Amino acid sequence: MAKVVPASSDEQLVEAVQSAGTRGVLARGLGRSYGDAAQNAGGVVLDLLGRDRVLAVDEATGVIEVEAGISLDRLMRDFVPQGWFVPVTPGTRAVTVGGAIGSDIHGKNHHRAGTWTQHVRSLDLLTGTGEIRTLTPDDELFWACAGGMGLTGVILRARVALTPIESAFCTVDTQRCANLDGLLEAMADDDDHEFSVAWVDCLAKGEALGRSVLTRGRFARRDELPEKKQADPLAFNPRTPFTAPRGIPTGLLNKYSVAAFNEAWFRKAPARRDEEIQSITTFFHPLDAVADWNRIYGSGGLLQYQVVVPEGAEDVIRSCIDAFSHAGVASFLAVLKRFGPANRGHLSFPMGGWTLALDVPASVAGLADLLDRLDEQVLAVGGRGYLAKDSRMTPELVRAMYPALPRWQELRDEVDPNHVFQSDLARRLKL
Amino acid sequence: MRDALGRLQRVVVVGGTSAIARAAMARWARERRGLEVTLLARPGARREEAAAELTALAAKVECVDLDAEADLEAQRARIEAAFDGGGDVDLVLVALGALGDQEQAWQDPAAALRLVDVNARAPIFVGVIAAERLRRQGHGALVLLSSVAGERVRRSNFAYGATKAAADDFYRGLAQALAPDGVHVMVVRPGFVRTPMTEGLDEAPLAQDPADVAEDIDAGLAAGASVIWSPATMRVVMAGLKSLPAPIFRRLPI
Numbered sequence: 001m002a003k004v005v006p007a008s009s010d011e012q013l014v015e016a017v018q019s020a021g022t023r024g025v026l027a028r029g030l031g032r033s034y035g036d037a038a039q040n041a042g043g044v045v046l047d048l049l050g051r052d053r054v055l056a057v058d059e060a061t062g063v064i065e066v067e068a069g070i071s072l073d074r075l076m077r078d079f080v081p082q083g084w085f086v087p088v089t090p091g092t093r094a095v096t097v098g099g100a101i102g103s104d105i106h107g108k109n110h111h112r113a114g115t116w117t118q119h120v121r122s123l124d125l126l127t128g129t130g131e132i133r134t135l136t137p138d139d140e141l142f143w144a145c146a147g148g149m150g151l152t153g154v155i156l157r158a159r160v161a162l163t164p165i166e167s168a169f170c171t172v173d174t175q176r177c178a179n180l181d182g183l184l185e186a187m188a189d190d191d192d193h194e195f196s197v198a199w200v201d202c203l204a205k206g207e208a209l210g211r212s213v214l215t216r217g218r219f220a221r222r223d224e225l226p227e228k229k230q231a232d233p234l235a236f237n238p239r240t241p242f243t244a245p246r247g248i249p250t251g252l253l254n255k256y257s258v259a260a261f262n263e264a265w266f267r268k269a270p271a272r273r274d275e276e277i278q279s280i281t282t283f284f285h286p287l288d289a290v291a292d293w294n295r296i297y298g299s300g301g302l303l304q305y306q307v308v309v310p311e312g313a314e315d316v317i318r319s320c321i322d323a324f325s326h327a328g329v330a331s332f333l334a335v336l337k338r339f340g341p342a343n344r345g346h347l348s349f350p351m352g353g354w355t356l357a358l359d360v361p362a363s364v365a366g367l368a369d370l371l372d373r374l375d376e377q378v379l380a381v382g383g384r385g386y387l388a389k390d391s392r393m394t395p396e397l398v399r400a401m402y403p404a405l406p407r408w409q410e411l412r413d414e415v416d417p418n419h420v421f422q423s424d425l426a427r428r429l430k431l
Numbered sequence: 432m433r434d435a436l437g438r439l440q441r442v443v444v445v446g447g448t449s450a451i452a453r454a455a456m457a458r459w460a461r462e463r464r465g466l467e468v469t470l471l472a473r474p475g476a477r478r479e480e481a482a483a484e485l486t487a488l489a490a491k492v493e494c495v496d497l498d499a500e501a502d503l504e505a506q507r508a509r510i511e512a513a514f515d516g517g518g519d520v521d522l523v524l525v526a527l528g529a530l531g532d533q534e535q536a537w538q539d540p541a542a543a544l545r546l547v548d549v550n551a552r553a554p555i556f557v558g559v560i561a562a563e564r565l566r567r568q569g570h571g572a573l574v575l576l577s578s579v580a581g582e583r584v585r586r587s588n589f590a591y592g593a594t595k596a597a598a599d600d601f602y603r604g605l606a607q608a609l610a611p612d613g614v615h616v617m618v619v620r621p622g623f624v625r626t627p628m629t630e631g632l633d634e635a636p637l638a639q640d641p642a643d644v645a646e647d648i649d650a651g652l653a654a655g656a657s658v659i660w661s662p663a664t665m666r667v668v669m670a671g672l673k674s675l676p677a678p679i680f681r682r683l684p685i
Contacts, residue, residue, distance in 0.1 A: 042569025
């Protein structure tokens with residue numbers, strides 16, 4: 001249990017930080033982290049959602065200044081019609097700018113554009129001593145905030161560079177790959193594509209292990225749109241999402257039903273189709289089409305497993321997919337993506353190589369041991385897990401996976417000597 | 432912090448040499464490498480044995496002296512320090528218990544009060560200290576090893592049963608008091624368990640091993656139960672016994 005306090009002015013936040021009790025405070029955005037990153041049992045959670053104003057817009061460069069509680073959904077609704085897109089978007093628009101920095105999120109364009117924080121020109125940080133500091137990428141502390149899980153302080157405002165677009169549509173190439181080798185081969189020329197991601201059927205076995213559908217795309221030029229859409233090429237008005245039905249029993253989602261789903265999904269995908277025009281929501285945010293989609297996993301809940309391994313360690317990805325396939329883990333599709341190089345963020349997740357992400361129902365028997373074994377393989381090749389999605393790693397593991405953690409802790413201790421900023425994740429992982 | 436798979440990170444076990452507590456701790460240590468355990472128990476060979484078993488399972492064990500029959504107030508600072516000397520406590524297991532000689536216990540005042548001390552006084556004292564800490568941290572579980580013996584006292588072990596009932600009631604009240612703060616209190620009522628405490632006694636029906644109880648405890652924790660019986664069928668048996676009219680109940684050979 002935590003006390004949730006709506007945030008209003010800077011002064012009120014300074015006061016909240018300075019009067020923090022022993023259980024500390026934590027800023028929270030939309031709370032979409034899968035684990036305990038946005039929880040602070042016994043302490044105070046500052047709800048930043050009320051701070052969602054756009055403070056300045058440079059129409060020439062696309063650099064905007066916003067309060068950190070603003071969501072990517074709002075940014076898209078406001079700026080897509082003006083010809084600007086967010087520099088990075090994950091699979092959901094339900095992320096705040098503060099959360100995007102705190103988790104240093106990535107999207108389908110990481111191999112070319114890097115993470116969200118790499119597009120932040122500067123940010124205002126409220127530190128543990130109640131001071132407000134403006135940081136730029138030249139400050140090492142700026143990078144401690146990138147993926148810092150909110151533990152370096154409250155991100156109040158950020159100046160972010162948007163990306164110019166000519167239309168609110170993407171031109172998408174889809175390609176079916178019979179197995180993992182085929183997929184890795186197809187992804188070799190990823191650098192020629194602005195966006196790229198593969199959906200992998202984790203239940204396929206043997207020859208078909210890692211069979212997948214690779215989608216790649218870029219924003220469409222106005223003249224590429226069907227005539228009907230050319231009149232208003234930047235129209236962006238996603239429907240209000242509908243809701244997954246309540247009370248679906250956990251048993252409905254088992255390896256048979258999921259296997260049938262995955263089979264149908266794979267067959268449905270074209271062997272190859274080029275330059276299909278898709279909307280932003282279809283291409284980027286399939287999950288947002290169903291609000292509370294996580295409920296299909298039943299009352300046992302789900303956890304998400306996401307790891308990255310360096311280039312050359314493809315065998316570990318194969319080994320992960322193989323392990324899930326053998327365990328018959330009823331996961332819908334897993335996502336495989338090639339990352340570009342890491343940034344300077346001490347706890348930033350992405351690194352040059354391959355990332356695999358999948359949802360797993362938490363009720364699967366033997367899941368804990370399975371994931372622990374995979375973690376060891378990932379660690380052995382110098383890979384790591386994603387803190388924003390973690391809910392089960394240990395302090396020892398994270399320390400080994402993030403060699404810059406001690407340096408991050410030094411920086412954190414300088415701006416938050418009394419560890420005012422706390423979270424359940426920080427306690428669990430002893431950050 | 433307990434993780435998404437329910438694995439515990441740090442536990443404090445009071446009366447940590449009890450067979451059921453040892454089975455539960457071994458289970459938790461196997462589930463999560465590097466489990467941190469604070470063992471409050473009387474110093475001696477049994478405690479060392481319990482600690483060694485856990486260390487062999489890669490747990491980090493710290494032992495703290497506790498004598499449930501001695502002056503508790505004098506030990507208070509030490510008990511509090513045991514809770515405070517580490518990260519958040521995910522679970523407190525209170526496994527203090529003594530059976531004693533049941534015939535002596537209703538004829539010798541000192542023997543009767545010894546059961547009060549170990550089965551009621553110390554568990555309640557520690558429960559209050561634990562409750563305060565769990566409440567402050569806003570999460571955690573407090574588990575009392577109770578007994579079916581307290582549900583309706585009977586001729587053969589009412590001295591034991593009555594003292595167990597006192598702690599059982601107190602903890603069920605704590606469950607309500609602590610719920611608003613996100614603390615889960617659970618009372619565990621095992622039937623006959625084959626342990627050193629029951630060695631030499633005739634086995635009752637539905638007898639089981641400490642590991643069975645440990646498994647039921649984990650299931651109860653996952654389900655968020657406030658009272659569990661182990662085995663679960665014991666619940667029905669006890670409900671039947673409790674509703675028997677006294678004249679019939681008195682004639683039962685139990």
